[in-house]
Amino acid sequence: MRRERAIELTKLLSRLYFVKRDYATLEKCLSKDITWIGTGRGEICRSFKEAQEHFQEEKEIYTGSFLLSNEEYQVQFPAEHVVCVLAEMDVRTPHQAELVFDEHMRFSVIYRKEGRRWKIIHLHNSMPDKAQEGAAYLNERRGRRDYRFIKEAAAEMAATRIDEVRKMDSLTGIFNMEGFVEHAEVILKEHPDRPYAILKFGINQFRYINHILGYRTGDHILREIASNLEKLCEEGEICSRIEKDNFAILMAYEDREALDRRINSFKEKFVSQETEETLNISIHFSGGVCLIEPGNKESVKRMLDKAMLAQHYRSTRRRLEDDYIYYDPEIERCQLREQELVETARFAMKRDDFKMYFQPQVCLDTGKVIGTEVLVRWVKPDGRIVMPDEFIPVFETTGFIKTLDFYMLEKLCASMRRWLDSGYHVPPVSINQSRLHLEDRKYVEEFCGVVDRWRIPHDLIAFELTESAFTEYNEMIQRLAAELHNRRFRLDIDDFGTGYTALGLLMLIEPDVLKMDRSLTANFENPKGQLVLKKLIEIAKETHTAIICEGIETREQVEYFRALHCDIAQGYYYYRPMPETAFEEQVLRAEDIVWRNVGECSKES
Ligand code: C2E
Ligand code: CA
Numbered sequence: 001m002r003r004e005r006a007i008e009l010t011k012l013l014s015r016l017y018f019v020k021r022d023y024a025t026l027e028k029c030l031s032k033d034i035t036w037i038g039t040g041r042g043e044i045c046r047s048f049k050e051a052q053e054h055f056q057e058e059k060e061i062y063t064g065s066f067l068l069s070n071e072e073y074q075v076q077f078p079a080e081h082v083v084c085v086l087a088e089m090d091v092r093t094p095h096q097a098e099l100v101f102d103e104h105m106r107f108s109v110i111y112r113k114e115g116r117r118w119k120i121i122h123l124h125n126s127m128p129d130k131a132q133e134g135a136a137y138l139n140e141r142r143g144r145r146d147y148r149f150i151k152e153a154a155a156e157m158a159a160t161r162i163d164e165v166r167k168m169d170s171l172t173g174i175f176n177m178e179g180f181v182e183h184a185e186v187i188l189k190e191h192p193d194r195p196y197a198i199l200k201f202g203i204n205q206f207r208y209i210n211h212i213l214g215y216r217t218g219d220h221i222l223r224e225i226a227s228n229l230e231k232l233c234e235e236g237e238i239c240s241r242i243e244k245d246n247f248a249i250l251m252a253y254e255d256r257e258a259l260d261r262r263i264n265s266f267k268e269k270f271v272s273q274e275t276e277e278t279l280n281i282s283i284h285f286s287g288g289v290c291l292i293e294p295g296n297k298e299s300v301k302r303m304l305d306k307a308m309l310a311q312h313y314r315s316t317r318r319r320l321e322d323d324y325i326y327y328d329p330e331i332e333r334c335q336l337r338e339q340e341l342v343e344t345a346r347f348a349m350k351r352d353d354f355k356m357y358f359q360p361q362v363c364l365d366t367g368k369v370i371g372t373e374v375l376v377r378w379v380k381p382d383g384r385i386v387m388p389d390e391f392i393p394v395f396e397t398t399g400f401i402k403t404l405d406f407y408m409l410e411k412l413c414a415s416m417r418r419w420l421d422s423g424y425h426v427p428p429v430s431i432n433q434s435r436l437h438l439e440d441r442k443y444v445e446e447f448c449g450v451v452d453r454w455r456i457p458h459d460l461i462a463f464e465l466t467e468s469a470f471t472e473y474n475e476m477i478q479r480l481a482a483e484l485h486n487r488r489f490r491l492d493i494d495d496f497g498t499g500y501t502a503l504g505l506l507m508l509i510e511p512d513v514l515k516m517d518r519s520l521t522a523n524f525e526n527p528k529g530q531l532v533l534k535k536l537i538e539i540a541k542e543t544h545t546a547i548i549c550e551g552i553e554t555r556e557q558v559e560y561f562r563a564l565h566c567d568i569a570q571g572y573y574y575y576r577p578m579p580e581t582a583f584e585e586q587v588l589r590a591e592d593i594v595w596r597n598v599g600e601c602s603k604e605s
């Protein structure tokens with residue numbers, strides 16, 4: 001809040017209180033945990049309810065409105081989201097009033113931002129000492145309290161309020177990290193024999209939710225979670241918003257089973273089904289748990305760190321079944337090893353140790369090459385070739401895959417440019433792209449940027465995305481698909497048949513190609529597998545989606561899939577992935593190859 005606004009608000013407040021005597025509106029400006037001190041009649045209100053009662057009494061004693069003059073205001077900013085205004089003014093009753101009141105009044109108000117509103121959390125109104133003597137309007141019924149005591153109490157209360165506010169999260173009204181740590185330390189000290197756990201969790205893809213639905217909705221979701229968390233906390237338990245979309249709960253537990261049951265029941269209660277339905281999204285969480293056995297001497301900060309490590313481990317391993325995992329020292333060691341691998345990879349990338357291998361895709365009908373997939377290989381300085389399975393999963397968890405994917409795209413485009421300039425008939429190349437890119441808003445733009453910089457026609461690039469990405473990134477994939485198709489890129493769904501994506505959902509994005517996974521094509525002799533294959537192929541045909549059969553290794557497979565009118569095959573039977581030079585010599589330069597696009601191939605068969 002700016003200075004002028006704080007003054008304006010306080011002027012309004014003094015008018016509501018002294019002139020309009022509009023207590024109903026005044027109450028709306030009060031925070032639910034207001035403390036209100038009036039030295040005039042010696043009242044101390046420690047809650048909203050007490051303040052209301054006090055207003056009721058006041059209304060009966062002072063009737064009519066007051067006149068204000070000589071107003072002066074000073075503004076202070078003692079903490080973030082806290083404003084303190086000191087006001088002074090002359091307050092008097094009109095001459096004809098029965099109860100004569102003519103005093104110089106002072107009051108200080110502390111405002112705190114609660115959600116989008118500024119609310120009063122503390123108010124202390126007072127009169128200079130001399131005015132206390134024999135003032136006729138003082139409430140004799142309740143008796144005069146020690147004026148000095150009240151003054152000191154007010155000052156202390158104000159200081160505590162400001163200190164408290166510093167430990168609260170202004171968006172949600174629950175503790176922030178500082179408040180959580182401080183209160184958790186106290187609770188743990190008070191219950192040294194009780195097992196406790198810290199659950200820390202965050203919303204998956206919160207950035208995306210903010211981006212799609214807007215920050216206001218994002219804030220709304222955070223506030224809802226906070227308020228639900230407070231309800232879930234029992235006596236001696238606390239919750240907090242640690243930062244952004246990350247929350248923590250300190251919870252007591254009897255045994256692991258009961259704790260698991262409770263955490264599992266929590267997940268459905270963080271955000272109401274109603275909210276999810278209204279916003280048309282499903283919100284998922286990833287969490288980490290740190291168990292605090294009795295006698296644990298670690299600081300709460302360290303425990304929170306451990307819960308966070310587990311949470312991070314969970315959120316980067318999307319395939320794990322549970323939404324949360326327990327901290328284990330092995331997690332820390334594992335993350336260290338992963339970081340080391342990424343450091344080595346960064347260095348290797350500078351040395352250009354990551355190479356492109358190409359595996360041609362063949363039209364089942366004609367046996368001609370109609371495209372190729374580019375696959376990465378890490379060639380160590382001693383010539384040893386490291387296969388992607390050994391490093392891609394780690395790159396996925398650390399996020400380094402995004403760097404590698406762009407590096408490969410850059411290399412691919414550079415080579416394609418060279419092939420085009422050499423007059424080769426360049427086939428479409430499909431490139432694997434990690435699902436992690438989906439979280440980046442400008443991803444398609446950046447992808448396009450690279451392709452356009454090398455002046456590669458968009459229909460020569462096929463974008464491969466694995467089916468498993470659908471479980472989590474459904475909404476994002478729909479946008480991505482539309483963006484890619486708008487720019488005339490081909491979209492291939494990789495590892496098709498391994499996930500459990502509803503086919504209807506998948507077809508909604510109108511992919512150009514379904515790449516049938518090796519696990520399906522290998523199963524072609526099993527009757528049940530055959531049934532699945534036939535159904536899938538039928539649907540693909542009906543929707544004019546081409547099928548690439550992956551992992552074709554035998555003549556039997558070729559015949560089987562050709563008979564089913566599958567379009568394209570990729571596998572060792574035809575070609576193994578080969579280095580760039582080999583691809584140029586054996587495939588690009590071979591004279592009898594006629595390139596066609598997948599669409600043509602699928603239409604003819
Ligand atoms: P993928 O996209 O499913 O690639 C096909 C994998 O199957 C390749 O393994 C390929 O060598 C292998 N393959 C092809 N034909 C046959 C066959 O007939 N029989 C058998 N047994 N295997 C066959 P590769 O090259 O080891 O790649 C493994 C995975 O690594 C890829 O699976 C892909 O998901 C990922 N990957 C590779 N390069 C990249 C990349 O540049 N970026 C990203 N994000 N992922 C990549
Ligand atoms: Ca692939």
Ligand code: CA
Nearest residue numbers: 494495515550
């Ligand atoms: Ca695949």
